Amino acid sequence: MTATGTASITVGTGADAREIAIITRAAAKGPDRPALIWLGGYRSDMTGTKAVVLDALAERLGSAYIRFDYSGHGASGGEFRDGTISRWLEETIAVIDATTPKSVILVGSSMGGWIALRLVQELGKRAAGPKIAGLVLIAPAPDFTSELIEPELTDKERQSLAERGYFEEHSEYSPEPNIYTRALMEDGKDNRVLSGIIETGCPVHILQGMADPDVPYSHALKLMEFLPSDDVVLTLIRDGDHRLSRPQDLEKMEAAVASLLIDDEKLG
Numbered sequence: 001m002t003a004t005g006t007a008s009i010t011v012g013t014g015a016d017a018r019e020i021a022i023i024t025r026a027a028a029k030g031p032d033r034p035a036l037i038w039l040g041g042y043r044s045d046m047t048g049t050k051a052v053v054l055d056a057l058a059e060r061l062g063s064a065y066i067r068f069d070y071s072g073h074g075a076s077g078g079e080f081r082d083g084t085i086s087r088w089l090e091e092t093i094a095v096i097d098a099t100t101p102k103s104v105i106l107v108g109s110s111m112g113g114w115i116a117l118r119l120v121q122e123l124g125k126r127a128a129g130p131k132i133a134g135l136v137l138i139a140p141a142p143d144f145t146s147e148l149i150e151p152e153l154t155d156k157e158r159q160s161l162a163e164r165g166y167f168e169e170h171s172e173y174s175p176e177p178n179i180y181t182r183a184l185m186e187d188g189k190d191n192r193v194l195s196g197i198i199e200t201g202c203p204v205h206i207l208q209g210m211a212d213p214d215v216p217y218s219h220a221l222k223l224m225e226f227l228p229s230d231d232v233v234l235t236l237i238r239d240g241d242h243r244l245s246r247p248q249d250l251e252k253m254e255a256a257v258a259s260l261l262i263d264d265e266k267l268g
Contacts, residue, residue: 029062041110045074113140145188209240
């Protein structure tokens with residue numbers, strides 16, 4: 001990465017091709033410092049509060065920063081209803097391949113926490129690639145399709161999935177309803193991470209609101225059980241909601257990211 005600006009890459013071929021929008025910030029303090037990568041949540045985009053605050057933090061710390069929109073989100077192409085964890089993971093890997101960071105700290109919010117954990121697994125299969133220097137997971141929602149949504153489905157929603165291939169749910173964050181497709185639900189099972197020990201090989205900091213109506217804090221506690229070999233810090237925010245976008249929440253995110261950068265420099 002040699003410049004700061006916007007770009008796009010094409011992921012997929014033929015009818016499956018979609019343009020993925022990327023914003024990058026070049027490192028100001030050398031290429032060996034880990035780049036920060038923002039992984040947004042379901043229906044979120046790279047212009048959200050946390051993503052923008054992380055950009056300002058990267059500028060202050062002199063770190064490279066990479067943020068992008070999954071297909072069907074924000075400035076990227078593709079249809080939202082075609083989205084699955086596998087599809088958005090493929091795009092995340094393509095963005096990393098295109099921007100070629102040597103070392104990264106992944107900051108994943110909600111579904112982005114799931115993408116981050118799957119990304120670690122997939123990059124670990126490669127002979128070469130960026131070093132994962134740390135994870136900051138904000139209200140992480142790994143396996144949310146099977147762990148959080150499926151058990152709560154009503155008979156009407158199950159019928160809609162079977163007959164129409166999707167169901168709609170009221171959103172607290174948008175006038176448009178959330179849409180969950182049968183493809184997303186089925187693909188989620190193929191991407192489960194809460195099924196065995198997760199070895200990230202790096203420090204992990206989890207930020208979780210105890211007043212989160214979407215991802216209960218018990219889910220963060222469960223995630224910790226699958227990270228027995230990692231250095232994991234869990235910060236529970238008693239009055240924190242799912243977004244964790246209040247000034248005091250953002251300060252905790254910034255502190256978590258900065259501490260991982262400092263730790264990486266000490267090890268380096």
